[in-house]
Each structure stands twice: as C-alpha cells, then as structure tokens.
Amino acid sequence: MSYPRIDLSGALVAVTGAARGIGLATATAFAQAGAYVALGDLDEALAVRAAAGIGERALGHALDVTDKSSYAAFLDAAARWRGAPLDVLVNNAGVMPNGAFLDQADRIDQLTMDVNVFGVIHGMRLALPGMVERGYGHVVNVASLAGKFPLKGLAVYNASKYAVVGLTAATRLEMDGTGVSVSAVLPSAVRTELSSGIDYGILPAVEPEDIAAAVVRSVKTRAAETSVPGYVGLAANAAGLVPEPLMRLLRAAAHDDAAITRVDDDVRRVYLDRIEKQ
C-alpha cells in the first residue's frame, strides 16, 4: 500500500468533538504542525472558544455528528473557510455511559450508537468521495481499546467501539488503490471528562495529548491501528488466545468491573448529566 504524502503545512483538517478532551488536544496538535483546523462540536460556544484559544489557524463550528445534514454543513463551512478541500478528517466525537447492562436506558443506548457509530459513518460518507476523487486524503477514527477488549459496565460502549474498529478496517480495504487511507486510533483510559470518576485500577491512564500525537503521527505512518499505549493494544489482541478460566482470574485481579463498582458517583454525575441532556 502506498499513499501520496500529506504535507500538514497549510493542510485542512476537521476534528469532531473538538471543544474539549482528546478532540481539542488533537486540533491543537494539528495547528502546531502547521495545519488549519476546523473544530466541530455539539457545544458550539465551547468549540468557538476553543478555536479562539488555538488562534487564526482554527475555526469553531456547531456540529451534531448524529445528523448528516449538520455534519455536511460543518464540512462545507470548513472548505469555504479555507477555499480548499479537506485533507484529513478525525472522527473523534463520542460518548461513554457506564453501568450494568440491565440498568441502562434504551435512549442512552441509542445515543451511544448514534454518536459513536453513525457519527463516524456519516463523516466518512461525506468526506471520502471528494478525497477519492482527488486521490488524496486521510481519515482517522478514534475508537478505543474497548473496541478490542470487553469490559463489564461498558457493554453498549464496547459494541459501538467494536463497530468502529470493524468499520475502519473494512473501509480501509475498500479504499485500496484510491490513494486515501482510513486508520483507527485506540486509546486506553484517557484523563478527560468522559472517563471521569471511574477508577480503572491498573489500566494505564494517558493524557489527551498522547492520543493527539498518535493521531497526527498516523498521517505519516497511515498505520491501520495505533493503540495508546502500544503494549495495551498488544495485550488486548493477545487476550483472545488466553483460555477463559485464566482470563477470568486475570480480569478479577485487574478489577475489570471498575465501570460498575469503582465509580465516584458525585464526580461521574457531572459527565452523565451532560450526555443525558444531549
């Protein structure tokens, strides 16, 4: 596989869910690499403020990834802003409700699949045709190690991220020969509001900037999957080879039910209230 090199200097990059967390760190990293960045977010005011914080290389815009026409308006605004087509799309927006599967509300399940899965599908359907026509472009889907490794208390989130991993792998193959790449970045736990209040124990927590660096790096490497930290990705891939009784012992030692049992409800409530209002 070979892809035409993408020069980030002056390139146009769109990042979804960019008002805070991993999306904001990613937008900032792209701007620092010389790109122009469109930050889309459900929280328009925060996206505009975040873009102002980055400077003149950034544009903040309203975006609801679950609504294809909103997504199209965001991408149009980005292209009009620069008078140039999109070079890189980062599908980052996501939500993570937690709790026992049997306690979850149907509408929160629906929201999770709408944002985490259909948001990514909409973005690729809208951005890929132009990239294919030009024979040039890169899409990064921010999945999760929860797209490779099931965790108690995150069943529907697991389902959504497994979907993104599969979607990314299949579309990557379909793009063969077009010059366009599709990659997945799989973070472990990251210190953002999304994971706030959950004590994952031995699972390593990284900073949003670590994920941002991996996303920017993928423009050069075009790697199919990049896990952060890398060794957790190796462990997740190898886990399927471990006999189930042994894996249960390892899971218990690692508190694999943290998303149910090791939750600071007061802290977590702030995040859950935010996604409840979406």
Ligand SMILES: NC(=O)c1ccc[n+]([C@@H]2O[C@H](COP(=O)([O-])OP(=O)(O)OC[C@H]3O[C@@H](n4cnc5c(N)ncnc54)[C@H](O)[C@@H]3O)[C@@H](O)[C@H]2O)c1
């Ligand atoms: N934080 C972690 O531990 C972690 C781990 C693995 C993967 N991830 C993934 O990384 C991505 C970013 O997560 P984060 O931790 O930065 O979360 P975050 O909650 O800090 O930020 C997510 C942003 O997405 C926005 N958003 C939500 N729904 C949207 C919609 N419908 N349209 C547009 N914007 C929307 C929110 O307003 C918010 O600004 C998500 O896809 C998440 O699943 C996070």
